[in-house]
Amino acid sequence: MLKIGLCGCNGRMGKVITDIVSKKENMQIVAGFDAYTEKLADYPVYADPHEFTGACDVIIDFSNVSSLDMLLDYCVKTKTPVIFCTTGYDKEQLAKIREASAVIPVFRSGNMSIGINLMMDLLRKAATVLGDGYDVEITEKHHNQKLDAPSGTALMLADAVSEALPYDAEYVYDRHERRMKRPQNEIGIHSVRGGTIVGEHEVLFAGRDELIEIRHVALSREVFAVGAVDAAAFLGTQKQPGMYDMSDVIAAK
Ligand SMILES: NC(=O)C1=CN([C@@H]2O[C@H](COP(=O)(O)OP(=O)(O)OC[C@H]3O[C@@H](n4cnc5c(N)ncnc54)[C@H](OP(=O)(O)O)[C@@H]3O)[C@@H](O)[C@H]2O)C=CC1
Ligand SMILES: O=C(O)C1=N[C@H](C(=O)O)C[C@H](O)C1
Numbered sequence: 001m002l003k004i005g006l007c008g009c010n011g012r013m014g015k016v017i018t019d020i021v022s023k024k025e026n027m028q029i030v031a032g033f034d035a036y037t038e039k040l041a042d043y044p045v046y047a048d049p050h051e052f053t054g055a056c057d058v059i060i061d062f063s064n065v066s067s068l069d070m071l072l073d074y075c076v077k078t079k080t081p082v083i084f085c086t087t088g089y090d091k092e093q094l095a096k097i098r099e100a101s102a103v104i105p106v107f108r109s110g111n112m113s114i115g116i117n118l119m120m121d122l123l124r125k126a127a128t129v130l131g132d133g134y135d136v137e138i139t140e141k142h143h144n145q146k147l148d149a150p151s152g153t154a155l156m157l158a159d160a161v162s163e164a165l166p167y168d169a170e171y172v173y174d175r176h177e178r179r180m181k182r183p184q185n186e187i188g189i190h191s192v193r194g195g196t197i198v199g200e201h202e203v204l205f206a207g208r209d210e211l212i213e214i215r216h217v218a219l220s221r222e223v224f225a226v227g228a229v230d231a232a233a234f235l236g237t238q239k240q241p242g243m244y245d246m247s248d249v250i251a252a253k
Helices: 012-022 065-078 091-100 114-130 152-164 222-235 246-252
Strands: 002-007 027-033 058-061 082-084 105-108 135-142 170-172 186-193 199-207 210-218 242-244
Touching: 002 012, 002 222, 012 027, 012 222, 027 222, 058 065, 058 222, 065 082, 065 091, 082 222, 091 105, 105 222, 114 152, 114 199, 114 210, 114 222, 114 246, 135 152, 152 186, 152 199, 222 242, 222 246
Parallel strands: 002 027, 002 058, 058 082, 082 105, 105 242, 135 186, 170 186
Antiparallel strands: 135 199, 199 210
């Protein structure tokens, strides 16, 4: 039985994960961690993982960037593998996550769906074939409760494209004060927020007389939750410290 700790258990994603895990026979959530400590499911909820006296095989985190320090401290001290699905970390926080991966297995992905991870491969291929003759613009759309912009996924998609481009790309998030033609090496990244949009990402390659659009739409949060539960099954049995992502889970299937 895989014992899971769930950080952000009382949030939108936490509730979907709780529902999916409750239907599995080979895994169980043994503790939840959340700023809002009301017990909403059949496991105890703590404000801080250090208060939990039991043990878990893996922690899944869909919470807030503010939980990072206490979560990393707990996971390193107890040698617990951890899956960071939260988005919006700054450079310093990303460096701390990477540092911890020298000691414990650490998984991080801004998008846990299979579809987005396939889209990254398609984008690498498109950028390789299209080369420098096409302008790249990324648009992401999310619900009006989302805290961070651009989305973690948009940044992952931009990284996938720029890895395969023949030039060093510059990410541009805002052009409202610009009075100049578009430089070739830009990747424009645009955020839309409204209503209950679960998550949409579109990458446009705009060339001379030709447009190529690659688009992913999440119709429910289940696509992220299913990926996170698969990642827990994968990371919970990993003994080797290091950085892991969805490509490792897909390769192990
Ligand atoms: N990688 C992926 O595939 C996906 C990533 N996400 C990311 O996951 C995160 C959560 O998303 P979502 O569930 O929609 O957000 P919610 O705001 O619905 O849930 C977050 C939960 O975390 C709690 N929380 C806030 N601060 C802390 C803290 N310091 N310690 C513990 N718990 C805390 C919140 O409590 P309170 O409400 O009291 O503040 C809330 O219950 C976001 O960063 C989002 O971008 C979302 C979907 C997919
Ligand atoms: O906050 C969300 O909801 C989502 N966040 C992730 C992101 O920032 O890319 C993933 C998904 O699109 C939903």
